[in-house]
Amino acid sequence: MAKMMAESEQYKELSRVPRTLSEPYNGDNLDLLIESGGTIMHDIIIFAANTQMKDLFGETWFSMEDFCTVMGYERTKLQRKLTEEQKAKTFGAIKPVYKTEYAGEQIEHPIETFFESALFSLGKNTLSVAYNVNGATRYKFIPILESFDIKDNFGTKKKTKRMYKVNLSKELKNLMFTGYNLIDLKDYRNLPNKRSYRKFYLNLSKMIFLIKHKIQAGQEPEFTMTVDELARHFDINIANNHDRKKKVVTTLNAINKNLTQTRFEYEFVKRENEKWAYSIKFRFSEETLKYFDEKAKAIITSKYYEGLKDAFLKKKGVQVYETYKYKDCFVFGSGNFNEEFTEWAYSDADKELKTEIYRNIYINVMKMPPKENYTINMADIRPR
Structure with a gap:
């Protein structure tokens, strides 16, 4: 085993x-x-x-x-x-x-x-x-x-x-x-290439992300959508509520049977102000939630990103002991340095410096050098 x-x-x-x-x-x-x-x-x-x-x-x-x-x-x-x-x-x-x-x-x-x-x-x-x-x-x-x-x-x-x-x-x-x-x-490509099926899979990935955060916050590990929301997502245009609900069930089951690692559980529940059980509560097994964990890759990419920000601030003349003051400067959309940092981080500028940051972090986490010294390859990092 x-x-x-x-x-x-x-x-x-x-x-x-x-x-x-x-x-x-x-x-x-x-x-x-x-x-x-x-x-x-x-x-x-x-x-x-x-x-x-x-x-x-x-x-x-x-x-x-x-x-x-x-x-x-x-x-x-x-x-x-x-x-x-x-x-x-x-x-x-x-x-x-x-x-x-x-x-x-x-x-x-x-x-x-x-x-x-x-x-x-x-x-x-x-x-x-x-x-x-x-x-x-x-x-x-x-x-x-x-x-x-x-x-x-x-x-x-x-x-x-x-x-x-x-x-x-x-x-x-x-x-x-x-x-x-x-x-x-593997799960994604095994789905029949129907627009609503694959787009719903992206919603499943969002549910897993949010449920993990709920668990950390001590909340119920579930995600709820209404039948009408799902019907719109699946392009189900059926006027009768009972038949629309039935078609949503058929579609969810058709998607679930093609999945291995991302299989979900669901049940109908009656929300406040609802006369019938017309909402669907999604859950995932503990094994599924554990599967969606990048382990070493998540650690390396996070440390690499922080290392890039530190290197950027150093180029700006900021002392190491003051970098904590600039945390909000990198926030998407509103941070003063967000656009300039993004332009620098993914350009060829200071490529040797960026590669060295990656190599040092990789060695620190994996206790061995990366296979290719000059390639920042984050897709194939294996968990340890």
Whole structure:
């Protein structure tokens, strides 16, 4: 049993997802290409976030096959071309073209497949992040992508295989340290690629995060939603209350049967002012809550982030014994240093210093040096 548990820990596929991705106000922006088969725009962000955690300052190229393997897609669906109507809706009057050169010949390809069009759309869109300022909620709009690259792999037999590199915006990268939830990639890709199924999984990850905080605060470890809220989430348009409730149950069971690590328990409860049991209380087993723990990775990333802030303040001339005074200066949206720090933290500036901070922290926590001295790889840190 101990051996099985150790193997389970070793092969966890936990991945960080920006918490704002599960918020409903960001859904419309990312549902532009649902005809491609599900949540393609959400999934590119999730894939890119996981990929860039493997090398914060390096170039990580991937193929369509790499994306399909990790995120559970069929390559042929993502390579379908948009109709003229879809192109107009996605690009407007713009006709984006990918250009390259091979053997002295200039080659042009229109960006017109579902996958490449989703990349282009992500570059045009923003995510909104809510935060509190003087008792009011403010929404800050941040870019999703800083850029994306396409190149042909002319070394392949057909000389048509393309490689991609997606660079998340620095603001979104920062959320991978300060505002994220955890998903299990195995569970996520095993879900049928229906928009409501995968988006609900992101809500499950949010529930797990909030329930863990409730446990720490001595509160009941549960999360409650109404049938109507879930019906809207699942696009269930049934007028009759009983039948709507029944359809919600069918959908929840269909999702749950595809999950292994993220299985949930639920029951109907009657809230105050409700005539019938029309709310649903979600719970997770103790084993599930323990599974969603990054262990050493969480410690290393937290210490690394704090180390970056200390190094930034030192560059500003702040003495070590005074750094505690500047804690609020790094708060998202309202901190005086937030934007400047974010721009510096994920740039190539002082790369050797940042790498040394990571290496020292890794050795301190893991009692051994990282495998690759010059790669800040946080995606593959194994628990000890």
